[in-house]
Amino acid sequence: MVAPSSVIGTFPIETPTSGEAIVVRGLEKSFGEWPVLWNLDLTVKWGEMVALFGANGVGKTTLLRILSTQSKPDAGTVQVAGFNPRRNSQAIRRRVGVVAHQTFLYEDLTCRENLIHYSRLFGLEDPRKRADAALLTLGLANRADSRVRTLSNGMQRRLSIARAILHSPQILILDEPVTGLDRESIASLQSLLKGWTDAGLSVIMTTHDLDLGLSWAHRAAVLSRGRIQFPGSDEYMDGAQVRRRVASALEPGS
Amino acid sequence: MIQFLRPIGVLLWKDILLEIRSRELIVSLLVFGLVVVVVFNFALNSTPKLVTAVTPGILWVAFAFAGVLAMNRAFVREKEEGGLDGLLLSPISRDSIFLGKAAASFIFMLMVEAVLLPIFAGLLNFSPASLELLLTIVLATLGFAIVGTLFSAISVQTRSREILLPVLFFPVILPVLVGAVESTKQALGGETLVGLDHWLPLLGAFDALFLVICPWIFSMVVEE
Numbered sequence: 001m002v003a004p005s006s007v008i009g010t011f012p013i014e015t016p017t018s019g020e021a022i023v024v025r026g027l028e029k030s031f032g033e034w035p036v037l038w039n040l041d042l043t044v045k046w047g048e049m050v051a052l053f054g055a056n057g058v059g060k061t062t063l064l065r066i067l068s069t070q071s072k073p074d075a076g077t078v079q080v081a082g083f084n085p086r087r088n089s090q091a092i093r094r095r096v097g098v099v100a101h102q103t104f105l106y107e108d109l110t111c112r113e114n115l116i117h118y119s120r121l122f123g124l125e126d127p128r129k130r131a132d133a134a135l136l137t138l139g140l141a142n143r144a145d146s147r148v149r150t151l152s153n154g155m156q157r158r159l160s161i162a163r164a165i166l167h168s169p170q171i172l173i174l175d176e177p178v179t180g181l182d183r184e185s186i187a188s189l190q191s192l193l194k195g196w197t198d199a200g201l202s203v204i205m206t207t208h209d210l211d212l213g214l215s216w217a218h219r220a221a222v223l224s225r226g227r228i229q230f231p232g233s234d235e236y237m238d239g240a241q242v243r244r245r246v247a248s249a250l251e252p253g254s
Numbered sequence: 255m256i257q258f259l260r261p262i263g264v265l266l267w268k269d270i271l272l273e274i275r276s277r278e279l280i281v282s283l284l285v286f287g288l289v290v291v292v293v294f295n296f297a298l299n300s301t302p303k304l305v306t307a308v309t310p311g312i313l314w315v316a317f318a319f320a321g322v323l324a325m326n327r328a329f330v331r332e333k334e335e336g337g338l339d340g341l342l343l344s345p346i347s348r349d350s351i352f353l354g355k356a357a358a359s360f361i362f363m364l365m366v367e368a369v370l371l372p373i374f375a376g377l378l379n380f381s382p383a384s385l386e387l388l389l390t391i392v393l394a395t396l397g398f399a400i401v402g403t404l405f406s407a408i409s410v411q412t413r414s415r416e417i418l419l420p421v422l423f424f425p426v427i428l429p430v431l432v433g434a435v436e437s438t439k440q441a442l443g444g445e446t447l448v449g450l451d452h453w454l455p456l457l458g459a460f461d462a463l464f465l466v467i468c469p470w471i472f473s474m475v476v477e478e
Contacts, residue, residue, distance in 0.1 A: 070342060071478040094345040102336025104343070106268070108275040120264040121344040123257075147275075163340075 019082055021046050021171050021202035022067060027076035029062055036062050038226040040076070044171075049193060049203040051213030053250055054223035060206040061101070061175055063223065067204065068098045068173050081170050094122070097169035099177045103160040107149035111140055111159050114148060115166055122167040134162040139188065153180040161189065172196060174205040178212065190216055210250075214243055222249040261346040265354025266361070272331060279327050279362055283320045287370040290316040295377040309378050310438035316370065317391075318398070318431060321363055322420050325402035328359050329410040338476070348473035352403060356468075359406075360399035367391055386441035386454075393457035394434035400464040401427050408475055433457045 022044035029037040036059040044050050054060045065071040067080055069089040078085055081095040105114050112131050119127030135141045138158045148156060157180045164172060172193070178186050193203050193216060207213040214220055220232040220242060231249040232242030273279055294312045298304055332338035332355075341351050371391070375382040382388075405422045409415040424431075437453035 065478065068343060070339060090345040090347075093343055096343075098343055100336065100339065102339065104336045104340030106272060106331070106337060107334075108272050109268070113271065117264065117268050118340065118344065121261055121341070121346055123260065123345070 020044065020079075021048070021081060022204065023077075023079040024067075025077045027063075027066065027078060028074045029059070029066060029071070030074055035226060037066075037073075040223075040227050042221070042228050044202050044204055046202055047197050047200045048219065049197050049205065049217045050219050050221055051217035052204060052206045052221050052223060052228075053208070053210065053213060053246060054206070055250065058223045059226065060223050064098075064100075064173050064175050064204070064206065068096050069093055070098075094167065095170045097164035097167065097172045099157075099160055099164045099172070099174045101175060101179075103148075103156050104163060105148045105156060105159060108147060110145050110147050111135060111151070111162075112144040114159065115163060118163050118166055124167055130166055134166045135159075137165065137192070138162040139185075154182055154185060157181055158185060161192075165192075170201050172201070172203045172205075174203065176206055176208070178207065178209065186212070210243065210247060214239065214246065220246050222246060224249060258347065258350060261344070261350040262354040262357060265341070265351065266357045269355070269358035270361070273362065279324060280366060283323055283362070283366040284369060286323060287316045287320050287366060288373065290319070291370065291374050291377055298378075309374075309380055309442060310435045312378065313371075313374055313438060314394075314431060314435050316374070317363070317367055317395070317434075318424075318427075320366055320370075321395075321398045321402055322423060324359055324362055324366075325398075325406040325423065326409075326416055326419055328355055328403055328406040330415075333410045342476060348476060349469040351476075352407075352469040352472040355407075356399050356403040359403050360396055363395050363399060364392070367395060380442050384441050386445060387438060389454060390434055390437040390441055390457065393454065393461055394430055394437075396461045397430040397457065397464055398427060400461065400468050401430075404468040404472055404475075407472055411475075430457060430460050433460070 020043050022042060024040060024042040027037050027040040027042075028035070040063070042063075052060055052063070062071060066073050066078060066085070069080075069085045069092050072086075080092045083091045083095075085092055106117070109117065112128070112135065115131030115134055116127045119130045124130050132141065132144065135144050138161055140155065140158055140162060143151065143155065148159065151159065157177075161177065164174075177189060181189065193205075196203055197218070203217075205213070205217070214232070219230060222229045222231055229249055231245035291312070294308075298308065329338065332341065342348075371382045374380075402419075402423055405419055405426070409418040409422065412418050433453050433456045437457065440453065
């Protein structure tokens with residue numbers, strides 16, 4: 001993988017509007033009688049990467065699905081790239097790139113065909129060039145004509161990341177993006193995301209890897225009991241202090 | 255308008271490409287249809303009069319059940335690797351997604367019917383070259399594809415989708431099925447388009463109704 005400038009440079013992105021990348025206030029979401037998120041506040045600035053930690057089942061994926069317009073909140077306000085998902089969901093979908101647990105890829109299509117398919121859905125010009133640029137960025141150019149079912153899990157994951165950055169989104173929403181990636185791919189993803197935030201774009205990412213999350217992100221957030229805490233947001237804290245605070249916030253019953 | 259139609263074409267092409275690669279749907283539908291027609295042919299081989307009377311029923315039993323097989327697969331591929339979420343994350347309307355999937359189902363069913371119809375005609379001894387019959391098949395298949403796509407999207411979210419789909423599908427599609435059988439009966443009996451002035455408009459009206467209601471319900475079904 002190389003830095004995203006190849007994609008961003010070739011296909012200029014829309015400059016982020018003023019304000020914050022993500023603003024969430026008083027968010028609530030329940031599944032039946034089971035409340036998952038309640039009175040949740042979150043802000044992600046432009047050019048910032050936020051690592052979201054939390055135990056299994058606390059609602060990290062639910063939060064990301066709401067931010068990416070896949071799920072509707074029960075209450076509260078959400079603004080993504082300056083748009084309200086209730087009124088402008090298509091505008092948000094055009095500006096976010098999502099990597100989820102599933103790859104959203106068709107196994108009987110080749111890598112290039114999958115990316116061309118998504119390029120067309122996004123109405124991008126020159127879908128083939130877009131697809132090839134994204135494949136190059138993720139180090140999959142030599143597998144462009146391979147069917148997805150012949151790729152390893154790690155390669156499928158990389159292709160899934162290529163799909164997410166295909167339309168040069170302003171905000172990347174990543175749900176455990178390093179799962180299945182080898183060391184080299186993880187390092188490349190880190191450089192890609194750094195290039196992303198250096199370009200003034202934003203990333204919100206969930207991970208269970210405390211060291212990785214803390215070293216990559218500008219801010220760490222912990223989701224616990226339906227709310228978000230920022231235990232490491234004090235700018236005077238050093239890395240070790242942040243790590244202790246986040247680890248402590250992740251302790252059961254904290 | 256182009257903004258609305260473009261994603262429908264993209265989805266349709268993707269489904270055609272996937273079917274060309276896997277050939278799982280067309281082959282299974284053809285095998286099923288052929289088994290039905292061969293079995294009925296042997297059961298009714300001796301009495302041409304009886305064959306004429308029951309041909310519309312046999313034809314539509316084969317088409318309807320082949321349709322259910324097709325619908326069972328319509329959203330399975332999308333669900334398996336999260337393709338449906340991928341579509342829902344694209345900046346296209348839910349209507350476009352629905353119509354793209356319905357268009358693919360419609361074309362696959364028509365392709366299977368185009369192969370089965372001459373075989374039916376040869377074995378059951380009737381002429382398939384009838385504008386009235388072809389129009390009946392196109393209109394009824396369109397209704398099947400629209401309703402079937404909706405219930406496929408609903409049933410794919412459940413564990414017992416193979417059972418749930420026909421249970422939901424057949425009661426709703428019954429007016430189209432009855433209309434198709436009656437219209438086919440009259441077409442095979444030599445009626446012209448004028449003589450079919452009851453059934454063909456009825457099939458067209460049901461298609462139009464489904465075309466309005468089903469995309470709307472689909473958009474609610476896929477919302478979380």
